[in-house]
Amino acid sequence: MYNFNFCCPTRVIFGKGTIAELPKYIDRNKKVLMIYGGGSIKRNGVYDQVKRALEGYNLLEFGGIEPNPKYETCMRAVEMIKREGVEFLLAVGGGSTLDGTKFIAAASKYEGGDPYEDIMVKGIEVRDALPLADVITLPATGSEMNSGAVVSRLATEEKLAFHSDYVFPQFSIIDPEVTYSLPIRQTINGIVDTFVHVMEQYCTFDVNSPLQDSWALGILKTLIEEAPKVLANPTDYDTRANIFWCATCGLNNWISQGVPQDWATHLIGHELTAFYGIDHGQSLAIIEPRLLKNQKVSKAKKLAKLAREVFGIEESVDLKAADKAIEAVEAFYNSIGMKTKLSDYEIDANEAAEKIRERFKQRDVHLGEKGAIDADVAYDIVKAC
C-alpha cells in the first residue's frame, strides 16, 4: 500500500425528507446564492422544497448551468456574486451544477488573470473560495463528497478539471426520493459514471491493498445488482438509496487511499464530450472497454479479480479471465441500455481518433496509472471504439 493523506470535511445528510433540514446548516445572516441548471428542479419539486426550507433567508438565484458546465456561464454567476456581495453558494442539482458552483466559488475569490486559463489550464493552486454546499439530485459524479470539479470552455472546446480543499462542500443533502423522476437516460448515465469512477481507482496494478479492492468490488457488485431493479421500478426507495450511496462512495476517495489510479478513460472521454457533445456517461462506456483491452496485460491481475469476485467467472488463467471481465463489463452496460460504440452515436471513429491524437500531441499527455497512454496509444484506443 502507498502512503496517503486523506481528509473529507463534508457533512452528508442522507435520506428521505432531508431537504427540510437546510436551515440547520446555513447561517441565516449570510447572503445566499442558489445555483441550479436547466430547470429540472422546478419540474421535480426540489426547487420548491429548497425555497420553502430557506424562507426568510436573503436568497438570490442563478439558473442555467449546463450539463458539462460552461466556463462562460460560470463567469456570469461570478459577476453577479461580486455585484451582489453573495457570501454563501448553494448548488441545487446534479454534478454539473455542483462542479460549476465549485469553479464559481474559486473564481469569485481569484485575484489573478483569467480563472479558467490559470486554474484549469495552468493548474495554479486555488488559495481561497466562497463557502459552498449542495442539494445533490443526481447519483453520478460523486462531486458531493469531494474537492474536484470539471468545467468546459466553449471558446476552445476544452473540458478540464481542478481540485482544491477550498471547494469541498460544507454539507451535501442527498434525498434519494428526488431521483424517482429522473429520465431513464440520466439514471443509466449515472450508473455507468459511477461504475467507471470505481474502475479508474481499482483497475490498475496490484499494490497489496485487499481492503481497498474489496470495497471497490463491493460498489461494482452493488451497482450490477441494483441497476436492473431501478429500471424495473424507478420509485423503489431502497434501490434509489443504494445507487445514490454507491455514486457518492464511488468518488469520495474512501476506496482510493493508498492505491494507484488510472483516469485515462475519463480524460479521453472528456475529449469526446468536448468535440461531439455526447453525454459524459456515454463517453466513458465507449472508451473504457477498448482502453481495458489495450492495457490488458498491465491490468491483468485486477481484471482477473474483477472477473472472479464480481462476475463469478471461473477461469484460472489471469489473461483469459481479464478478457472475460472486459466482455462482462461491456455486456453489463449494454444490458441496461447503454450503447458502447462510437457508431451508435454517429461519430466516425477515425476522425475522433485523429482529433484526440492531435490534441494529446499538443499537450504531450501520458495517461493512466503508468503513464503508458500517449497520443498514439489513445489514437489506437479511440479508433477501436
Place this chain on the structure above:
Amino acid sequence: MYNFNFCCPTRVIFGKGTIAELPKYIDRNKKVLMIYGGGSIKRNGVYDQVKRALEGYNLLEFGGIEPNPKYETCMRAVEMIKREGVEFLLAVGGGSTLDGTKFIAAASKYEGGDPYEDIMVKGIEVRDALPLADVITLPATGSEMNSGAVVSRLATEEKLAFHSDYVFPQFSIIDPEVTYSLPIRQTINGIVDTFVHVMEQYCTFDVNSPLQDSWALGILKTLIEEAPKVLANPTDYDTRANIFWCATCGLNNWISQGVPQDWATHLIGHELTAFYGIDHGQSLAIIEPRLLKNQKVSKAKKLAKLAREVFGIEESVDLKAADKAIEAVEAFYNSIGMKTKLSDYEIDANEAAEKIRERFKQRDVHLGEKGAIDADVAYDIVKAC
C-alpha cells in the same frame, strides 16, 4: 436503508515515515501537551521520533495513561493543563491513550460538576474541548478517526463511553512500521477488537444495505487473510498496513451509515473488564460467540451472509448457516491464539453473570439493535461463556 448524518473532519496521514510530518499540522505558537501511556513509546522509538519532529515547540509531557484509561489519571492531566495553560493535546500511543486524551480535552473545558459523572454517567452533552490530534500506534480501537472515547472510573468499577464532535482528532498519524514491535498479545487483541467492531455494525437485521454489508464483510475477510500473515511475519509492512487500515475503517463509521447497530458485546465486555481487569479484546472474544448464539434467530440473515461470503460455507438454510458462522468466528479467534472462554481466564462464569445482571438491573439496560438484551438475557449470555 435508514437516514443518516455523517461527518468525519479528521485528516489521516498514513504510511512510512509520517511522524516526521507533525510540524505541518501543529501551530508552532501553541503550547502542546504530549500525552502517552506506560512508556512503550520510549522503547519502540516513537517517543524519540515525536520529540525530534517537534523540536522547537513549547512541548510538555504527561505520561501514565493506563490501558482502559482511568478517570482519576485523566483528571491529573486536566489539572496540569489548567495550571500550564496548554492549548493543544497530542496523544501518542494506542486507543487507550487517545480515548483518555479525548476525555481530558472535554474535561479541560467542562464547567459543570464532576466531568465523569456528568459526561459519562448522565450523558450531558459536551459543548467545547481542547483541540487534539494523535500519533496512533496500535491498530485496534479506531479511535483515531471517530469522536468516541471509553474511560473507566476506578472508584466505582465503571467503564463508560461518550461521543462528541468536539473530540474528533484534528489529524491522526498512522505509521504501520511502529507496530512491528507490538507484543503478540496486543496484535491479536487488536485484530479481535476490529473484528468485533465490524460485527457490531454489520451483524444485526437486514435493512437492504448491500454496499454497507459488502464493505463490512470486506474488512472481516481482510482480517482473516492478514492475521496469520502478521503472526508469521510481524515486520511485513504491507500486512501491518492492511491490518491498521482495517482497524481504522472498522470504527470510522464508513460502514455503519444507514444501518442498525448492536454494541451489546462491547457493553457486556466492558463489564468483564471493569470487574476482572481482562483485556478489552479478550472480553469481546469471550462474549461475542455466546451473544450471537443467543440472538441467532434475530441475526440469522446477516450471520448466514457472513457464513457464505466470508467463510465460503455452502449451506442454504439460514439458521444452519448462522450456526456455522458463529463456530467459524470462534475458530478464527482460537486459530490466532485468542482464548474465548471465561474459564481460560480463571473467571467464574456464574459469579460474572450474577454481577453483570445486578449492575444491568440497576441501570435498567436494554442492549442490542432491538433492545432485546436486558439484565436477564445478559445473565444467560455470560453464564454460557
